[in-house]
Amino acid sequence: MAVGVFELFSVGIGPSSSHTVGPMRAGAVFARELREAGADGGPSYLDRVASLRVDLYGSLAATGRGHGTFTAVLLGLEGFEPEEILPDQVEERLTSIAETGKMNLAGSLVLPYSVEEMVLHPLTVLPRHTNGMTFTVFDSQDEVVHKATFFSVGGGFIVREGEEDSAQKELDESKKELPFPFRTAAELLGRCSSKGLSISDIMLVNEKASRSEEEIREGLLHIWSVMEGCVESSLKREGILPGGLKVRRRAPDWHERLLKEDKDRDPKYWQEWVNLIALAVNEENASGGRVVTAPTNGAAGIIPAVLYYALNYAPGMENATQEDKDDVVVKFLLAAGAVGVLYKEQASISGAEVGCQGEVGSASSMAAAGLAEVMGGTPAQVENAAEIAMEHNLGLTCDPIGGLVQVPCIERNAIAAAKAINAAKMALWGDGTHRVSLDEVIVTMRETGRDMSSKYKETAMGGLAVNVVEC
Numbered sequence: 001m002a003v004g005v006f007e008l009f010s011v012g013i014g015p016s017s018s019h020t021v022g023p024m025r026a027g028a029v030f031a032r033e034l035r036e037a038g039a040d041g042g043p044s045y046l047d048r049v050a051s052l053r054v055d056l057y058g059s060l061a062a063t064g065r066g067h068g069t070f071t072a073v074l075l076g077l078e079g080f081e082p083e084e085i086l087p088d089q090v091e092e093r094l095t096s097i098a099e100t101g102k103m104n105l106a107g108s109l110v111l112p113y114s115v116e117e118m119v120l121h122p123l124t125v126l127p128r129h130t131n132g133m134t135f136t137v138f139d140s141q142d143e144v145v146h147k148a149t150f151f152s153v154g155g156g157f158i159v160r161e162g163e164e165d166s167a168q169k170e171l172d173e174s175k176k177e178l179p180f181p182f183r184t185a186a187e188l189l190g191r192c193s194s195k196g197l198s199i200s201d202i203m204l205v206n207e208k209a210s211r212s213e214e215e216i217r218e219g220l221l222h223i224w225s226v227m228e229g230c231v232e233s234s235l236k237r238e239g240i241l242p243g244g245l246k247v248r249r250r251a252p253d254w255h256e257r258l259l260k261e262d263k264d265r266d267p268k269y270w271q272e273w274v275n276l277i278a279l280a281v282n283e284e285n286a287s288g289g290r291v292v293t294a295p296t297n298g299a300a301g302i303i304p305a306v307l308y309y310a311l312n313y314a315p316g317m318e319n320a321t322q323e324d325k326d327d328v329v330v331k332f333l334l335a336a337g338a339v340g341v342l343y344k345e346q347a348s349i350s351g352a353e354v355g356c357q358g359e360v361g362s363a364s365s366m367a368a369a370g371l372a373e374v375m376g377g378t379p380a381q382v383e384n385a386a387e388i389a390m391e392h393n394l395g396l397t398c399d400p401i402g403g404l405v406q407v408p409c410i411e412r413n414a415i416a417a418a419k420a421i422n423a424a425k426m427a428l429w430g431d432g433t434h435r436v437s438l439d440e441v442i443v444t445m446r447e448t449g450r451d452m453s454s455k456y457k458e459t460a461m462g463g464l465a466v467n468v469v470e471c
């Protein structure tokens with residue numbers, strides 16, 4: 001399936017799309033295979049399973065504890081899907097596993113197992129990707145019943161070992177079926193110019209290859225409502241974030257203060273509101289709450305914060321009807337999604353692969369494009385906005401303290417949201433012509449990520465992670 005807007009914006013739980021959502025999804029695939037074997041009358045796997053082994057490699061092993069990888073894998077192996085599991089279910093199942101030392105493999109086989117039994121290989125990177133994991137189940141004679149290796153390649157996407165080529169082929173095939181396939185910004189701009197369409201229009205036509213326009217609109221409005229729900233839930237939860245870093249949630253206090261200081265919604269407070277939204281989303285993410293990957297969990301606050309700006313502070317929104325606002329949400333997410341496709345196609349959105357420039361940088365670039373689009377930018381101006389936002393995130397390393405998605409991640413989202421707004425404004429003051437193209441910046445991001453020391457790619461072995469005392 002070609003990467004589309006609903007793959008880039010999917011609902012999951014925090015704190016990390018590559019280290020929580022992807023591993024849970026991989027576990028759920030393995031659980032489904034265990035459940036389904038034998039359903040057609042063939043030999044059942046679950047009838048034979050006596051024990052389980054989980055091996056985690058590279059970044060998943062190095063920072064998995066802080067990112068909730070271990071517990072996410074367990075929940076996936078129980079059969080839970082990241083899009084559907086509720087925060088209460090997470091708590092209930094993890095408490096039960098911790099208290100009894102038993103899990104419910106594939107939702108039906110009670111098996112003694114706990115996170116302490118996972119086999120960690122932090123210094124071993126499997127050939128395909130640093131976020132590797134292998135699940136193996138054995139019978140009572142220690143014979144392998146079923147085994148699979150998966151890679152969590154960023155943004156909640158997973159690839160199975162041995163199927164990399166077929167996944168790429170399937171992606172290429174499905175792209176051929178799109179009315180306006182594009183891989184680069186140059187191709188995207190070419191489509192816009194030859195058809196006389198905007199970037200969000202091109203994305204909409206492509207999305208219509210797999211669902212109706214009404215479903216697309218409803219789906220995107222649902223994505224926005226989950227983003228809003230995430231903020232709402234975060235603003236009610238005070239106290240310290242989990243993980244031992246003792247990072248205090250700031251969003252509830254800031255909200256209370258803003259409600260007092262900005263009773264009349266004076267536009268001069270726009271920055272404070274944008275900061276608040278970014279912090280609220282990322283604090284909710286850091287506590288394992290429900291978020292939208294946009295395009296990853298670590299960077300989940302940027303797009304909601306900039307979309308909030310678009311809905312509340314963009315010129316002409318003062319008298320907007322609900323329908324106008326819905327149009328803005330749809331257009332914004334489609335344009336942001338189109339730019340997200342470019343990063344998925346030409347580089348990476350995985351912090352473990354290219355550093356934080358791939359997560360926060362990509363999100364900032366996508367948000368800038370979305371804002372420029374709804375503020376009336378031409379395709380060239382929208383592309384310029386996306387380019388400016390990424391250009392000034394190049395080289396951004398991933399060095400979360402304690403492997404937790406808290407410092408620098410939470411504040412970094414607010415800063416990147418501000419960059420996105422500024423990038424859109426700068427692009428809209430120009431005529432779309434500019435010296436450096438978005439494609440050149442994307443390739444530079446990819447090359448910079450390739451050259452970056454692995455210490456700065458979600459391993460918690462460099463930068464702030466080693467220079468700041470954790471307690």
Ligand code: SF4
Pocket residue numbers: 298299351355356357359360397398399400404405406408409412458
């Ligand atoms: S530093 Fe950036 S890439 Fe790394 S975990 Fe935090 S948000 Fe994600």
